[in-house]
Amino acid sequence: MKIRAERDDLADVLARAARAVTTRSPLPILQGVLCVVEGGTLTVTGTDLEVTIRTTLEVEVLEEGRTVIPARLASEAVRKLPAGAVSIHAREGEVEITGNGPRFRLRELNIDDFPQISEPDTVGGSSVDGPAFLKALSQVGIAASTDEARPILTGVLFEAESDHLRLVATDSYRLADRILPGVITDASGLVPYRALKELSRAIGDPKLTVRFGDRDAVFSSDRGTLQVRLIEGTFPNVSQLFPDSYPYQLKASRAELLEAVGRASLVAEDHIPVRFGLHTGGVELSVTRQEVGDETEHINADYNGDEMTIAFNTKYLSDGLNAIDEDDVVLETADPLKPGLLRGAESEDFRYLLMPVRL
Amino acid sequence: MRLVVADCTVEYAGRLSAHLPLATRLVMVKADGCVAIHADGGAYKPLNWMNAPNHLTEHEGSWVVTNAKGETLTIVFETIHFETAHDLGEDPGLQKDGVEAELQKLLAERTEEIEDGLELIRREYPTPIGPVDLLCRDREGTTVAIEIKRRGEIDGVEQLTRYLEFLNRDARLAPVRGLFVAQEIKPQAKVLASDREIGWVEVDYELLKGIESPALRLF
Numbered sequence: 272m273k274i275r276a277e278r279d280d281l282a283d284v285l286a287r288a289a290r291a292v293t294t295r296s297p298l299p300i301l302q303g304v305l306c307v308v309e310g311g312t313l314t315v316t317g318t319d320l321e322v323t324i325r326t327t328l329e330v331e332v333l334e335e336g337r338t339v340i341p342a343r344l345a346s347e348a349v350r351k352l353p354a355g356a357v358s359i360h361a362r363e364g365e366v367e368i369t370g371n372g373p374r375f376r377l378r379e380l381n382i383d384d385f386p387q388i389s390e391p392d393t394v395g396g397s398s399v400d401g402p403a404f405l406k407a408l409s410q411v412g413i414a415a416s417t418d419e420a421r422p423i424l425t426g427v428l429f430e431a432e433s434d435h436l437r438l439v440a441t442d443s444y445r446l447a448d449r450i451l452p453g454v455i456t457d458a459s460g461l462v463p464y465r466a467l468k469e470l471s472r473a474i475g476d477p478k479l480t481v482r483f484g485d486r487d488a489v490f491s492s493d494r495g496t497l498q499v500r501l502i503e504g505t506f507p508n509v510s511q512l513f514p515d516s517y518p519y520q521l522k523a524s525r526a527e528l529l530e531a532v533g534r535a536s537l538v539a540e541d542h543i544p545v546r547f548g549l550h551t552g553g554v555e556l557s558v559t560r561q562e563v564g565d566e567t568e569h570i571n572a573d574y575n576g577d578e579m580t581i582a583f584n585t586k587y588l589s590d591g592l593n594a595i596d597e598d599d600v601v602l603e604t605a606d607p608l609k610p611g612l613l614r615g616a617e618s619e620d621f622r623y624l625l626m627p628v629r630l
Numbered sequence: 631m632r633l634v635v636a637d638c639t640v641e642y643a644g645r646l647s648a649h650l651p652l653a654t655r656l657v658m659v660k661a662d663g664c665v666a667i668h669a670d671g672g673a674y675k676p677l678n679w680m681n682a683p684n685h686l687t688e689h690e691g692s693w694v695v696t697n698a699k700g701e702t703l704t705i706v707f708e709t710i711h712f713e714t715a716h717d718l719g720e721d722p723g724l725q726k727d728g729v730e731a732e733l734q735k736l737l738a739e740r741t742e743e744i745e746d747g748l749e750l751i752r753r754e755y756p757t758p759i760g761p762v763d764l765l766c767r768d769r770e771g772t773t774v775a776i777e778i779k780r781r782g783e784i785d786g787v788e789q790l791t792r793y794l795e796f797l798n799r800d801a802r803l804a805p806v807r808g809l810f811v812a813q814e815i816k817p818q819a820k821v822l823a824s825d826r827e828i829g830w831v832e833v834d835y836e837l838l839k840g841i842e843s844p845a846l847r848l849f
Binding site for chain 1: 821844845846847848849
């Protein structure tokens with residue numbers, strides 16, 4: 272296998288495919304990326320067996336073939352070569368990477384050990400607006416759990432409905448729910464968020480295609496594909512968690528609230544909640560940590576409801592506020608022990624359900 | 631329990647011979663007859679010892695301990711600095727760490743927290759090498775041996791492996807599969823368990839105990 276391409280393009284396809292490569296894999300071969308040169312195109316594949324990223328690049332082909340090269344080392348080597356044309360030549364167990372003088376000779380990994388990644392069994396496929404889709408994923412992803420002990424909660428649930436796609440994630444303390452109106456797809460399944468986090472950098476593009484099979488989801492663009500194994504199991508029935516109506520409503524400036532929670536969190540750290548004293552005219556924020564001190568402040572806002580004190584985890588609250596894309600936010604509450612609902616004042620496409628902390 | 635702190639020499643004669651030169655040591659004679667000679671270091675292992683049953687003969691300035699195999703331990707006292715005897719009474723035995731014992735109790739009552747459909751056969755099911763924490767039957771009728779630890783480490787997997795080996799020799803129980811349960815299981819222990827086809831489950835002790843956390847959950 273021998274190719275030539277521009278350094279930056281080559282470094283880019285290698286680095287993006289390498290995003291699926293994990294240093295924690297017990298299989299040494301998974302530290303490598305598979306490079307296949309056929310018909311004028313280089314295809315680079317990286318995988319950890321759950322997430323597989325394929326990237327492609329039109330290259331000058333001097334000799335077709337295939338090789339497996341160490342992912343991180345090869346992509347860093349290419350990136351650090353002088354600007355200009357770079358060539359990769361694999362032969363007799365070695366891969367030579369050269370460009371404008373410097374030459375790396377790296378040992379090839381055994382291509383026979385590289386796993387056969389089957390093309391997923393997919394149906395349909397829908398085109399979505401890339402940036403809007405990735406934004407929606409990042410909005411719900413904040414609520415996905417990172418605790419592998421409960422794999423179901425580490426995923427984002429895709430639910431295809433008649434005139435929209437719904438995305439949901441929850442770690443059981445909070446829940447993020449996003450509707451993508453007009454996105455008609457038959458995509459339904461539970462996708463690990465750790466894979467979705469890679470989408471933007473790996474294959475992000477103005478147009479993305481989403482396809483779901485029985486066992487895999489495949490996201491593709493002109494920049495490559497990301498294939499991920501779906502999480503098996505039943506996602507909690509979350510629709511029942513949203514109360515039918517909320518009696519009390521606070522409408523406030525998102526920026527003011529976010530800044531105030533940020534100040535409170537200096538004192539609170541993670542485990543101490545910020546208290547919201549809700550009253551006509553606004554909200555009194557306060558936080559007290561016995562061994563440190565306290566912080567209080569008042570935010571002018573519209574509040575309709577009985578006076579009430581409710582407390583939230585500062586991180587979860589600021590995650591939700593950060594995810595909302597509007598100037599004003601609405602916090603709906605019913606009871607200091609029932610979930611509060613945070614959303615933008617104008618749109619209900621994104622809803623963030625947040626459990627309070629017992630005082 | 632009789633304790634003697636003394637300058638002494640010790641001779642052992644039996645399968646081999648061993649000599650402890652003159653030095654200050656602690657000689658312990660336990661109620662069951664075991665004799666142990668300790669230096670002032672090391673957690674548990676004596677310099678020399680003789681298990682019960684044996685026979686201790688006290689001479690002027692020396693003791694001779696003999697067992698049925700004809701082995702002898704001769705202690706010659708130069709100076710006795712301290713001597714005492716105290717009846718310790720019956721020992722209640724080694725108690726498991728409180729959390730571990732509590733975990734076993736809670737999980738025995740709620741085996742579904744370990745795996746759906748598990749039914750308890752018995753707690754502390756005896757095997758020739760010690761009792762396995764829980765013996766259960768799964769939904770398919772297969773016997774399941776469960777070892778419970780507070781922290782799941784490699785030695786816990788090894789222990790369960792040994793139990794499984796014995797349990798699988800019992801035709802009434804075999805095949806017996808293993809489940810390793812802990813609050814937190816080390817990655818190496820997970821790998822070893824999986825490699826031996828032993829399942830593992832991490833459980834939330836506080837949740838099992840129903841301890842109310844101030845952080846409320848949606849479900």
